[in-house]
Amino acid sequence: MEKKNFEHALKIDKKRLLSYYERIKSQSNSLTPVEIIAEFLVNQSIRNSTLEVVEIINYYKSKIINEKQVLDLAFEWIRAHQFRSEYKKHLIKEQYTDYHTAIDDCISLFFLEYDEYIRNIFKKDMKEFEFSALYEIFFSPFDKDSLWLNEILEKNKVNVPTIFYNNKKINTNLFTIRSGLSEIIQNDYNEVAVSKSKNLTRTMRQKNFIHPKKTIFDGTMIERLIKFYCFNKNKIQKRELEMSIEQFLSSYFQIGVIYRFEEFEETLIKNLVDHIYSGLTEEFKNIKTIETLKSDIFSTLSQYKSSNKIKKLDGSAWIKDLKNILEHFLNEFLKTLFN
Amino acid sequence: MQDKNLILCLFYSDEEKRVFDKIKYYEPLSNERKSMIRTLSLKFLGPLLLAEGLIKEKEWTLNRVESTLTSYKKITESEIIQSFICLNSSKFSDGIRTNLFTIIGSPYTEDINLIYYKLIKYIHPSILQGKIVNESINRNEFNFNNFIDVELTRGINLIEHSLGSARKMYWNEKQNYYCIGIIERIDSEDLKVSNLYTFDSDNPLKDKYRSSIPSYYVMAILPDYYEDRIVEALRLFNKMNIHPSIRLIDLSCKNKKVLYLEEFSINNDEKKSYGMILINNEINSKDSNDLIFYKQKIRLILDKNKNFEETLIEINPNINPFKKWNLNSQISLSKIQSVLDVKN
Numbered sequence: 040m041e042k043k044n045f046e047h048a049l050k051i052d053k054k055r056l057l058s059y060y061e062r063i064k065s066q067s068n069s070l071t072p073v074e075i076i077a078e079f080l081v082n083q084s085i086r087n088s089t090l091e092v093v094e095i096i097n098y099y100k101s102k103i104i105n106e107k108q109v110l111d112l113a114f115e116w117i118r119a120h121q122f123r124s125e126y127k128k129h130l131i132k133e134q135y136t137d138y139h140t141a142i143d144d145c146i147s148l149f150f151l152e153y154d155e156y157i158r159n160i161f162k163k164d165m166k167e168f169e170f171s172a173l174y175e176i177f178f179s180p181f182d183k184d185s186l187w188l189n190e191i192l193e194k195n196k197v198n199v200p201t202i203f204y205n206n207k208k209i210n211t212n213l214f215t216i217r218s219g220l221s222e223i224i225q226n227d228y229n230e231v232a233v234s235k236s237k238n239l240t241r242t243m244r245q246k247n248f249i250h251p252k253k254t255i256f257d258g259t260m261i262e263r264l265i266k267f268y269c270f271n272k273n274k275i276q277k278r279e280l281e282m283s284i285e286q287f288l289s290s291y292f293q294i295g296v297i298y299r300f301e302e303f304e305e306t307l308i309k310n311l312v313d314h315i316y317s318g319l320t321e322e323f324k325n326i327k328t329i330e331t332l333k334s335d336i337f338s339t340l341s342q343y344k345s346s347n348k349i350k351k352l353d354g355s356a357w358i359k360d361l362k363n364i365l366e367h368f369l370n371e372f373l374k375t376l377f378n
Numbered sequence: 379m380q381d382k383n384l385i386l387c388l389f390y391s392d393e394e395k396r397v398f399d400k401i402k403y404y405e406p407l408s409n410e411r412k413s414m415i416r417t418l419s420l421k422f423l424g425p426l427l428l429a430e431g432l433i434k435e436k437e438w439t440l441n442r443v444e445s446t447l448t449s450y451k452k453i454t455e456s457e458i459i460q461s462f463i464c465l466n467s468s469k470f471s472d473g474i475r476t477n478l479f480t481i482i483g484s485p486y487t488e489d490i491n492l493i494y495y496k497l498i499k500y501i502h503p504s505i506l507q508g509k510i511v512n513e514s515i516n517r518n519e520f521n522f523n524n525f526i527d528v529e530l531t532r533g534i535n536l537i538e539h540s541l542g543s544a545r546k547m548y549w550n551e552k553q554n555y556y557c558i559g560i561i562e563r564i565d566s567e568d569l570k571v572s573n574l575y576t577f578d579s580d581n582p583l584k585d586k587y588r589s590s591i592p593s594y595y596v597m598a599i600l601p602d603y604y605e606d607r608i609v610e611a612l613r614l615f616n617k618m619n620i621h622p623s624i625r626l627i628d629l630s631c632k633n634k635k636v637l638y639l640e641e642f643s644i645n646n647d648e649k650k651s652y653g654m655i656l657i658n659n660e661i662n663s664k665d666s667n668d669l670i671f672y673k674q675k676i677r678l679i680l681d682k683n684k685n686f687e688e689t690l691i692e693i694n695p696n697i698n699p700f701k702k703w704n705l706n707s708q709i710s711l712s713k714i715q716s717v718l719d720v721k722n
Contacts, residue, residue, distance in 0.1 A: 143532055209510055
């Protein structure tokens with residue numbers, strides 16, 4: 040994205056917003072200043088829960104520089120939503136081969152400059168996990184179920200370090216941006232891909248087009264999650280677990296492509312075993328061998344196979360079917376790891 | 379884009395000068411060929427390492443080499459590539475340099491600035507920052523080889539995705555530059571000659587602008603050197619019947635910038651080219667002009683047979699159009715080192 044477009048994407052009508060805010064303020068005598076701002080943001084369709092917004096503003100208001108006010112933070116949240124729609128236009132327009140490239144492309148073209156811009160309103164000692172949490176909050180879609188601050192902060196605290204060398208903070212902003220936004224971009228990408236694939240399926244039917252199938256399951260998120268768990272022994276959030284399984288399955292299954300269970304069973308077991316085993320630290324590798332892992336996953340899938348008539352399914356249906364089974368397996372696996 | 383028309387390589391040389399690579403090419407390459415390709419990145423960066431030795435100033439960086447490709451014979455389908463571009467990002471930390479270098483052969487005129495932006499602002503920082511973060515999180519468990527493989531895959535995919543965008547006009551192309559020399563190159567079956575035209579050896583401007591470039595010697599050898607390296611690269615990818623012509627070489631050192639801008643023409647199997655050595659630190663001088671001006675002047679000499687000496691005086695009256703420094707032998711190049719690169 041060119042600089043000119045970036046400035047355009049960041050432009051908000053502050054005058055109009057301010058007059059709207061003043062109107063809400065004059066109608067809400069019994070509310071605290073933060074509650075008024077929260078009410079204002081809810082009215083601007085930023086979120087639908089005032090309680091969530093109050094909690095978030097109360098946390099971040101102490102992080103902004105003295106020259107800025109809490110209302111500026113609210114304006115930045117509105118600006119972020121406007122920026123989100125600009126970035127989504129780009130996502131819809133582009134043809135990516137996978138979501139990894141979509142994430143890298145969108146961060147390099149949009150969020151890198153945004154990061155540079157938004158850091159100016161926060162104090163220098165703000166931690167990196169607080170930035171990644173802020174990005175997750177600012178750029179979440181309006182219809183996301185909930186934005187509970189503590190949950191978001193805790194998750195980011197585990198994943199995003201703030202690193203100092205000789206008392207000097209090392210710039211790790213790309214890691215911070217990716218931590219905060221990868222999941223959001225991936226979800227947006229999937230949403231866009233589904234709508235594109237509907238058109239594609241139609242075209243494929245018309246042209247009798249054969250889509251090349253992918254040959255491996257990518258479980259790098261599972262691997263990373265297990266590694267963190269082995270090091271930190273902190274409870275893994277349900278959402279993280281879900282995301283890692285979703286990434287694993289969607290790296291293989293393609294929407295609109297039909298698969299039989301037999302054709303991917305062996306690859307799935309092998310790739311899942313490899314990634315889980317690579318994630319284990321040395322002390323656990325002695326307990327959980329490749330063979331035991333393979334046999335555990337095999338028996339989990341055998342149960343599924345025995346209770347379900349073998350069928351041919353579209354990629355998205357396989358993701359839906361296998362997601363719960365693998366989530367349950369991984370959850371049980373992590374639970375028993377320290378026993 | 380047809381895969382067979384695409385050459386895409388990404389190399390990372392780390393603090394210990396180890397080179398890691400990721401290559402995308404439509405057919406498998408033998409290990410021997412791969413290791414030859416791997417040495418290309420070091421060869422491209424070579425002349426500037428030489429400049430470091432010469433002037434004890436360690437920050438000269440190669441940013442890009444652009445060339446167009448011409449076919450002299452009938453070419454195969456897989457040889458239809460139009461642009462050959464090398465982009466490099468060098469970053470210094472505690473005086474140690476890391477380089478991320480990419481070679482792109484493409485059938486289109488690419489939006490090089492966009493790719494370069496991603497290289498310097500995203501792919502290279504991602505490697506440096508990712509290493510720090512992973513070392514901090516994983517400590518002894520951190521496997522650099524796996525990490526760099528993932529990062530180079532990320533980088534090459536992002537570059538590949540960026541290919542095919544139309545070339546745009548950027549503000550820096552309208553910036554003014556000052557010409558400190560012209561290289562004339564004539565290449566035919568019977569004759570291969572290169573000459574440099576610059577300030578007289580006793581002209582104080584010669585010394586004044588010496589520190590604005592890696593050295594007169596390095597600037598003089600670069601066009602031939604890079605053209606040879608590109609030929610070498612093309613041959614390694616079985617592109618036998620296409621030949622490169624340098625369009626642009628871009629170097630920088632802190633806030634200093636040097637561009638070598640070249641245009642060529644082919645008449646009766648004789649290729650003639652003129653290239654300007656341009657610097658950015660006299661942008662307000664009356665003799666400073668934008669790149670379009672210089673391109674037009676060269677085209678007038680090449681296409682309209684406009685008098686070379688007169689045009690050179692129009693470009694910069696301080697350059698002597700009648701004194702040529704031959705670049706075809708080691709003796710004549712040594713003379714440049716001992717006369718032009720040494721202060722009066």
